[in-house]
Amino acid sequence: MQDQRALLTATLEANRASFDDRWKSTQHTEGWFNYPTALVWQYLLCIQDILNMRGNLVELGVWHGKSLTHSLAHCRPDERHLAIDIELRDGLKSTIANSTLQDRIVFRKGRSTQPGLDADAPGPYRWIHIDAGHDKHSVLDDLKLWAPRLSEGGILVMDDFFNHRWAEVTDATFEYLYAYDHNIAPLCIGANKAYFTTKAGHRLYRDFFRGKFISEYITKHTILDYFDLCIFNFECLCFRPPLSQQHISP
Numbered sequence: 001m002q003d004q005r006a007l008l009t010a011t012l013e014a015n016r017a018s019f020d021d022r023w024k025s026t027q028h029t030e031g032w033f034n035y036p037t038a039l040v041w042q043y044l045l046c047i048q049d050i051l052n053m054r055g056n057l058v059e060l061g062v063w064h065g066k067s068l069t070h071s072l073a074h075c076r077p078d079e080r081h082l083a084i085d086i087e088l089r090d091g092l093k094s095t096i097a098n099s100t101l102q103d104r105i106v107f108r109k110g111r112s113t114q115p116g117l118d119a120d121a122p123g124p125y126r127w128i129h130i131d132a133g134h135d136k137h138s139v140l141d142d143l144k145l146w147a148p149r150l151s152e153g154g155i156l157v158m159d160d161f162f163n164h165r166w167a168e169v170t171d172a173t174f175e176y177l178y179a180y181d182h183n184i185a186p187l188c189i190g191a192n193k194a195y196f197t198t199k200a201g202h203r204l205y206r207d208f209f210r211g212k213f214i215s216e217y218i219t220k221h222t223i224l225d226y227f228d229l230c231i232f233n234f235e236c237l238c239f240r241p242p243l244s245q246q247h248i249s250p
């Protein structure tokens, strides 16, 4: 696994300049997507790159395309990035106007639970970002519809999980995990988002999270507060009793 980590370090370094350019190009784009989160996405998506994980990507709630830009960068020529929002704003169009990857995006205007939006970019998805309606019913409905389409080892990103301003996101996510889906479990949490993968898929990521590997990578590039530092930790798998009692593949 030392080799895998070395490969990840090399991949992150090799992609450093393009990551910096991407961040600079979206720095002033309207939205809430922050720099530590961009670093975490780069880390996780580079892991998927070196694992040669395949599948489409999807974002529910696109706004002006700030987060979309960062996941799109990892979308391969034979993959599609589904981007769903009730409104496709001018700000979104200008954000992706200069992207060389825009032909890989499938934009769909509509509610995230509307049937048929995935026709041109079907699952299973290796990356699902849920960032649309933040009330309990919206989040629960999004999870029920989209999370079962997560590929083995794919990553489900929940925006605002454990953000006290959006308590219903946390409530809905716990309800979903407890009552509807025993196939996924949390991987890590930080910088306002939580990351889940399938239980069998956990083993793929485990060594990339061992020790201080990810926190050293994050802190090398940015200053995080104590809260964020202590939660970039694989132990967060056990943060909820019903999940800790379920089996996760070693």
Ligand SMILES: C[S@@+](CC[C@H](N)C(=O)[O-])C[C@H]1O[C@@H](n2cnc3c(N)ncnc32)[C@H](O)[C@@H]1O
Residues within 6 Å of the ligand: 030, 031, 032, 033, 060, 061, 062, 063, 064, 065, 066, 067, 068, 084, 085, 086, 087, 110, 111, 112, 113, 131, 132, 133, 134, 138
């Ligand atoms: C927080 S913003 C998304 C921010 C974006 N992911 C980013 O980080 O740059 C939420 C977006 O969800 C959209 N939205 C809200 N409810 C929705 C729903 N039920 N279906 C689809 N989109 C929805 C809003 O129009 C808004 O653009």
